[in-house]
Amino acid sequence: MTQVDYIIVGAGSAGCVLANRLSQDPRNHVLLLEAGGSDRSPAIQVPLGYGLTFSDPKYNWMYHTEPDPALAQRSAYWPRGKVLGGSSSINAMVYVRGQAGDFDDWRDAGNPGWGWDEVLPYFKKSEDHVWGASKHHGAGGEMRVSEFSKQVHPLCHTFIETGAALGWQKTEDFNGEHAEGVGLWQMNIRDGIRESTSNAFLRPAMKRANLRVQTHAQVTRVLFEGQRAIGVECLVDGSTQILKARKEVVLAGGAINSPQLLQLSGVGDGALLQGLGIPVRQHLAGVGQGLQDHLCVSYFFKSKVRTLNNDLYPLHGKLKAGIQYLLGRRGPLGMSVNQAGAFVRSRADLTRPNLHLYFNPISYSGDAIKPGRMRSPDPFPAFLISFNTCRPTSRGSVQIQSSNPLSKPLIRTNFLTTEQDLRDVFEGSQLLRRIAATRPLADVVACEHMPGPQVQTPEQVMQDFRQRAGSVYHASCTCAMGASPASAVVDARLRVHGVQGLRVIDASVFPFVTSGNTNAPTVMVAEKGADMVLQDHA
Ligand SMILES: Cc1cc2nc3c(=O)[nH]c(=O)nc-3n(C[C@H](O)[C@H](O)[C@H](O)COP(=O)(O)OP(=O)(O)OC[C@H]3O[C@@H](n4cnc5c(N)ncnc54)[C@H](O)[C@@H]3O)c2cc1C
Structure with a gap:
């Protein structure tokens, strides 16, 4: 049996940050357990490799x-x-913190210390921004944030000019003074290599003797003595191990697996657990409830000019891109295809942007997801414009269906169950067409390829949305932070209500999903959470 000070479950976006910070003091012995394996594969390290890992078991x-x-x-x-770095090893690398108001909403929902002014220093702490230190950015932190204005596809600039023609402010920095407007995304990429939290935070910390990282180790249960978490039960390469923590167990398994693990451990809705034969350690009705995500639809436009489809569909194009990358870590393989976008308001009476737009100079309109297969661009020049609503109000759930830790939990999304969500979705869909019909983008549009001109009436637009919309993989809020154990799972110091020695620190603790992408706010939560752990054991 192993005994350490801290056990961290999950080496994902949050877990790698936690492992780094908690092991900075050599007196702390830290064990990081990860169900997946090594991230030393070109499919992970080469930025555009996420087309391969997207559906690779x-x-x-x-x-x-x-x-x-x-x-x-x-x-x-x-x-x-499911790998070192977690979803930061397979994501699209876009670095967006969200709107200042998102975090003020967290604070105002009963979470002191989580307002924008209080979280900004933690965003900056992690950051090694390519523009250096400023009022808005940090430099010298672990995680590189880069900009690609000289490398993005030329059509991105056409998109930005079109946004300006629609009256949107051009912004140089969505994470600076102007979070609203149209511009280019910053990305977690360092010198042409994916800047996952594994590369940024974990790898340097792995040199420390007081940090042990165990891969292929799936935690199946948190162990308790009374109401105190004392360790975990874990399957390591198929055999069960008991691992103990003197100070704390920290769950960082992400928005699906952290609530699953709590439920398997007897922390969750009492009736659900009893029904599955799991002894109830702590009744907490909120575990797995409150699931939020961003729901997105893409409109595809055939283009009169070349797009990335021309570069990446033909075999000779793929070879050229490969050589370009090998020679200088540049070109389409060295960045995300998600290159430009906007945060805008769909109605004049709104005080904050309610739509998040994406412009990709590539299209995958005919691409079905097949395990282990690279996503393939369309064989004709085309691009896509997508949107999701920033702050959906519908909420779903994550619920185990048996006491078997290896069986997958039920994920119920419950999308579009509020009037506000329906209205925002309709307005967003209309806006995509308005953009494509505005010059200069209109000049390069050959035709709308999908959904196509047969979709016209409001009913048809909504029906099309229901048939084609999908996740942008921002699952969060399933172990939400809040003061009341009646609805929340963790308190504002991320301690699980009703038990001791157990925290959740990952995207599941968001009280509301942020307005943009969720990796940067997850890293911030981990930075702040790590400080809280260390303060409470000082
Ligand atoms: C395809 C995709 C594209 C995305 N694109 C972007 C983007 O461009 N920009 C952005 O900001 N966000 C993006 N996101 C979202 C972002 O990556 C996530 O919100 C963020 O990574 C969540 O971090 P986390 O720490 O909560 O969970 P994760 O990073 O998912 O980490 C959880 C870790 O815990 C491990 N784990 C789980 N259960 C156990 C267990 N029982 N035992 C041991 N280990 C366990 C997992 O294997 C995993 O490594 C994307 C996500 C995906 C999937």
């Missing part, structure tokens, strides 16, 4: 949601990273 939990009536009874595919 070697690196991916590959969840499927329950059929959702709002999405024409479709079950959606939800990739989640």
Whole structure:
């Protein structure tokens, strides 16, 4: 049996940050347990490799949601990273913190210390921004944030000019003074290599003698003495091990697996657990409830000019891109295809942007997701414009269906169950067409390829949305932070209500999903959470 000070479950976006910070003091002995394996594969390290890992069971939990009536009874595919770096090793690398108001909302929901002014220093702490230190950015931190204005596809600039023609402010920095407007995304990429949290935070810390990282180790249960968490039960390469923590167990398994693990450990809705024969350690009705995500639809436009499809569909194009990358770590393989976008308001009476737009100079309109297969661009020049609503109000759930830790939990998305969500989705869909019909982008549009001109009436637009919309993989809020154990799972110091020695620190503790992508806010939560752990044991 092993005994350490801290056990961290999951080496994902949050877990790698936690492992680094908690092991900075050589007196702390830290064990990081990760169900997946090594991230030393070109599919992970080469930025555009995420087309390969997107549906590769070697690196991916590959969840499927329950059929959702709002999405024409479709079950959606939800990739989640199962590898060192977690989802930061398979994501699209876009670095967006969210809107200042997102975090003020967290604070105002009963979570002191989580307002924008209080979380900004933690965003900056992690950061090694390519522009150096400023009021908004940090330099010298572990995680590189880069900009690609000289490398993005030229059509991105056409998209930005079109946004300006629609009256949107051009922004140089979505993470600076102007979070609203149209511009280019910053990315977690360092010198042409994916800047996962594994590369940024874990690898340097692995040199420390007081940090042990165990891969292929799936935690199956948290162990308790009375109400105190004292360790975990874990399957390591198929055999069960008991691992003990003197100070704390920290769950960082992500928005699907952290609530699953709590439920397997007897922390969750009492009636659910009893029904599955799991002894109830602590009744907490909120575990697995409150699931939020961003639901997105893409409109595809055939283009009169070359797009990345021309570069990446033909074999000779793929070879050229490969050589370009090998010679200088540049070109389309060295960055995300998600290159430009916008945060805008769909109605004049709104005080904050409610739509998140993406412009990709590539299209995958005919691409079905098949395990282990690279996503393939369309064989004709085309691009896509997508959107999701920033702050959806519908909420779903994650629930175990048996006491078997190896069986996948039920994910119910419950999308589009509020009037606000329906209205935002309709307005967003209309806006995509308005953009494509505005010059200069209109000049390069050959035709709308999908959904196509047959979709016209509001009913048809909504029906199309229900038939085609999908996740942008921002699952969160399933172990939400809040003061009341009646609805929340952790308190504002991320301690699980009703037990001791146990925290959750990952995207599941968000009280509301942030307005943008969720990796940067997860890293911030881990930075702040690590400080809280260390303060409480000082
Ligand atoms: C395909 C995709 C694209 C995305 N694109 C972007 C983007 O461009 N920008 C952005 O900001 N966000 C993006 N996201 C979202 C972002 O990556 C996630 O919100 C973030 O990584 C969540 O971090 P986490 O620490 O909560 O969970 P994860 O990073 O998923 O980490 C959880 C870790 O815990 C491990 N684990 C789980 N259960 C156990 C267990 N029982 N025992 C041991 N280990 C366990 C998992 O294997 C995993 O490594 C994307 C996500 C995906 C999937």
